[in-house]
Amino acid sequence: MKLERKVSLSKYTTIRVGGVADFIAYPKDFEDVKECIRISQWEDMPLFVLGRGANTIFGDFRGMVINTKLLDDVKVKDLGYGLEVTAQAGVSLNTLVELGLRENLEGIYKLAGFPATVGGAIAMNAGAFGYEISNHLKSVKFMLYNGEVVQEHRENLEFSYRRSPFPEKGIVLEAVFFFPKVDYPIYQEYESIRLKRKKTQPVQMPTAGSTFKNPPSHSAGRLLEEVGMKGYKLGNIAFSEKHANFLVNLGKASFEEVIKIIDVAKRRVLEEFGVELEEEVRLIESSSPYGWKVCGA
Numbered sequence: 158m159k160l161e162r163k164v165s166l167s168k169y170t171t172i173r174v175g176g177v178a179d180f181i182a183y184p185k186d187f188e189d190v191k192e193c194i195r196i197s198q199w200e201d202m203p204l205f206v207l208g209r210g211a212n213t214i215f216g217d218f219r220g221m222v223i224n225t226k227l228l229d230d231v232k233v234k235d236l237g238y239g240l241e242v243t244a245q246a247g248v249s250l251n252t253l254v255e256l257g258l259r260e261n262l263e264g265i266y267k268l269a270g271f272p273a274t275v276g277g278a279i280a281m282n283a284g285a286f287g288y289e290i291s292n293h294l295k296s297v298k299f300m301l302y303n304g305e306v307v308q309e310h311r312e313n314l315e316f317s318y319r320r321s322p323f324p325e326k327g328i329v330l331e332a333v334f335f336f337p338k339v340d341y342p343i344y345q346e347y348e349s350i351r352l353k354r355k356k357t358q359p360v361q362m363p364t365a366g367s368t369f370k371n372p373p374s375h376s377a378g379r380l381l382e383e384v385g386m387k388g389y390k391l392g393n394i395a396f397s398e399k400h401a402n403f404l405v406n407l408g409k410a411s412f413e414e415v416i417k418i419i420d421v422a423k424r425r426v427l428e429e430f431g432v433e434l435e436e437e438v439r440l441i442e443s444s445s446p447y448g449w450k451v452c453g454a
């Protein structure tokens with residue numbers, strides 16, 4: 158298994174912010190994933206599973222990052238009325254979206270236009286336009302932090318708005334979906350979704366998507382706009398002029414700048430509206446209160 162030491166993390170995330178990781182591992186099969194868990198436990202190192210890094214902002218990480226990009230196998234079974242798709246964690250979400258467009262499948266095309274792996278999308282229960290990745294999920298195969306592999310049916314896993322049992326419960330290895338075929342054309346709706354994203358989101362800039370979750374019966378973007386965060390700049394990081402809930406990296410933004418601007422936004426929204434915003438982005442740094450130690454969890 159390929160293992161790199163002292164790796165700069167900025168190029169592994171879409172917002173291009175990051176310190177240094179002690180190790181990055183590239184498992185090519187499930188045995189390698191087990192080996193990563195074993196090493197991290199021997200060395201008592203925190204472990205972080207990384208997909209496309211589209212929802213992750215790193216500081217320094219004194220531990221091991223598992224990059225799932227080599228777990229990229231996809232199997233498709235045509236059942237006539239729909240497709241059963243088995244995809245490993247590192248498969249790009251876009252592969253499923255393209256399949257959906259080609260085969261006229263229900264729902265999955267609504268997740269067009271944002272970067273993700275299957276593992277990251279399941280962990281985040283990624284969603285858009287009223288559709289979530291868990292909608293057509295049948296089962297998930299994952300590895301517990303003791304190395305045991307478990308396959309669990311969708312009904313036994315709890316998903317809600319941008320929430321899933323992962324990665325706390327284990328490392329997603331593979332997922333099985335069933336996408337029904339529909340007899341109406343989906344291409345037009347797909348096109349309008351794509352154009353809407355382009356118009357309303359800073360898709361050409363380094364960003365991590367929505368910074369905060371929408372609080373119940375509020376839009377985080379609207380609250381941020383009303384407290385003057387749209388276009389607000391702090392050093393090399395800013396809330397986008399196009400979308401107040403998207404942070405954009407203006408150059409070489411640091412993790413510390415990200416933390417500061419998030420604190421300003423949360424404080425203003427709390428003071429003005431009494432609403433506590435919760436981060437949707439994962440802020441990962443091993444030595445701070447924002448750290449994310451999942452090893453042995």
Ligand SMILES: Cc1cc2nc3c(=O)[nH]c(=O)nc-3n(C[C@H](O)[C@H](O)[C@H](O)COP(=O)(O)OP(=O)(O)OC[C@H]3O[C@@H](n4cnc5c(N)ncnc54)[C@H](O)[C@@H]3O)c2cc1C
Pocket residue numbers: 171205206207208209210211212213225246270271272273274275276277278279280281282283284285323324327328329330358359360364365366367439
């Ligand atoms: C321009 C833009 C637009 C976006 N729009 C949307 C949107 O409309 N809807 C939406 O939901 N999101 C959106 N996002 C956010 C992001 O694309 C999603 O959260 C996506 O699901 C993240 O996938 P990833 O592979 O990049 O995950 P990462 O950022 O790599 O990881 C995210 C979390 O998942 C965990 N994880 C990753 N892989 C695994 C695994 N194999 N097993 C267990 N845990 C794992 C990580 O540990 C981390 O906690 C957007 C992002 C961008 C940049």
